[in-house]
Amino acid sequence: MKRRDLFRMGGLAALGAAAAACGSGGGTAGAGATRLQFMYWGSTFEKTAVEKMLRSFAEKNPGVEVKPLFTPDEYDVKLNSLIAGGNVPDLGYVPMSMSYRLAEQGKLVNLFPYLKKYPQLAGYLPDAYLWYGPDQLHGVATANEIELLWYSKAAIAEAGIAAPPAVAASAWSWDQLVENAYKLTVDQNGRHPDESGFDPKQVRQFGISVSITYAAAWYGFLRSNGADFADEAGKRCLLDTPEAIQVFQNLQDLIHKHRVAPGPGQLAATGDDVPGTNILLKTKRVAMVVDGHWALLDMNESKVDYGIGVLPKYSEPFTTSQVAGASSVFAGGKHVEEAVELFAFHIDPRYVDLYRQGLWMPQERKYYEDQAAIDSWTKNDGHPPEFRTAVVDYAREHGVPDLRNRVKNLSAISSDVLTPALQEIESGKRPAAEILKAVTPKITGMLQGWQHTQEV
């Protein structure tokens, strides 16, 4: 072959590749088969479980193929890019920060008309539904996750204190939490923070870790102290009320006054990535951690000697519930009916392992009320004895839905003003009152009300 011919062929090949790249739109189905794409995020364990669920759906529905689109990182960026390119999946997880916008743009299927066809979807906990207007339902929170007080049994035994209560009625007061956290905090020389010579820069075991920048971690405390994020109309921010200030001052004091909790970066492994609660408890880096129910799966997988307690309370005990992303069906696909069928299937504890394994809590009310139904997901090795009171009863009686499902425009509020202010509280440079009084009017300026809610 002459060199010139070689060049020509190279040119042709390049053009061919370009043409092929332009021509291939995603989501084209094989001959005859209905092909659905399911997009989701999660841990490696979740990936395996979701794939299994999708396979069993395909087995029950001959002629339907489901392609899993596992997207562990940068989910919002990738989903935004797919939408901009007009190449959306059929259904899947949608971050709450995007789901309401997509629903209003008509990119998500209104599931309200389908509630009659799928009665199991109609029996959900009221807070699970994600409404974007009257009779307009763009999805449900994938699972009903709540915040809990996880602890290392070994650390509790070493300190010789009673374990955090697993029943909401006997939850610790904030002062009791602080008192116990002192006993659980130990520096490299074995000293506690209330002993002289304690070295706060060389702490071997922190008493407690609770995030200040993650709203789900503190929203239960806020409500328990009689405060809220915004007023009834959802137009005025209430973070400058004395009750709210007290909650955040207490959180700041854990780090800077009592020195029983890690400050910014102290637990970090890479950037903002703090090691999982399972690792923190197993290594006894921290004795008690406020984290979501989903930690249970990793806790079991890595064989941690853990216990579950309810969060400390101010007056009435509360915990943040529905801490999850949305599950939704995308509009405009060729197979919307089949996609809704899979939607109803993917969050049904009868078919999905993730409930028994401890990653998800069901959304159907009967799984919190009916004994046989409760046993169907909690009576197994993955769920400790205190699970019934510390999680099932706690979620049913004391859950308040996460702000992300409820406050309009929260995504912009968080990234533009709220998170920076919370980081400042965390840094301990100024008291919480000063910071909250400065940021509250800014948040009020961005508030657009609460999301719509209604009975089914």
Place this chain on the structure above:
Amino acid sequence: MAGLSGQRRLERRWGWLMALPAVLGFLIFTAGPMVASLAFSLTDWQVGGSPSFVGLDNYTAMASDELFWTSLGATTYYTLGAVPLVLIVSFAVAMLLNQRVRGLSLWRTIFYLPTLVPSIANVVLWIWIFNPDFGLLNSLLRQAGLPSGQWIYDEATAIPSLIVMSTWGFGNTMVIFLAGLQGVPRHLYEAVSIDGGGAWRRFWHVTLPMMTPTIFYNLVVGVVGTFQVFNQAYVMTEGGPNNATLFYVYYLFRKAFRESEMGYASALAWVLFMIIVVITFLLFRNARRWVHYEMAGAR
């Protein structure tokens, strides 16, 4: 084309064909998106919706956008620190590596090596160095009996920490300085020696003036690149704490891909482009005063 010989015609045709991938790449992946983003910057466009024309609203909105100014301030602060520091460090190292010492190529390789480490790997390494509890920096300080710091986790020290980190990848700048140093004519040094000048005079009267074109080049490239700093904010700090490291391009990225405000983000991109153009223009204007070319007038 009648005047061209067959050879020239052939070369012209093949020349274009050979350049085609680059030209197409530029048109499709650079020029096209630039024109599109200019158009989008005049619209209110959220991903998933359709763009609506709003004129210059996105541009005027920036004036009252607190975070726009915060991000511009953080980026300027970083540039003012990082660019001079990298220039000084890489120039100094280039001078050292321009001496006749044993194992010269080994030294040059070692100093260049960090530049070959992928940017993200670099960032992850520095996250560990800066860790307040078990990081290298605080461990060393403690052993020396000095006070330790919070580095990237403290508002006040976050940007200075990142500036220090920026010197890590000085290899490319250093190589350019090294090339420049080797182009300084020997006879000028000899002239200084004959006049009785020592090392300082050789540096001050020969090396530095002869190197000004190289310094100027590295300055311009450094400013243009540093204004677009992104990875550190994206991987290490997420713009925090309290927006201390909210770099301009990271803010733009957040607007575009997290809040899907594509119109506003496009406007931000064009404003950054204009800022860089203006700064580059000012640098060139100013350069006439201090940049000396060996052959006067030749640029």
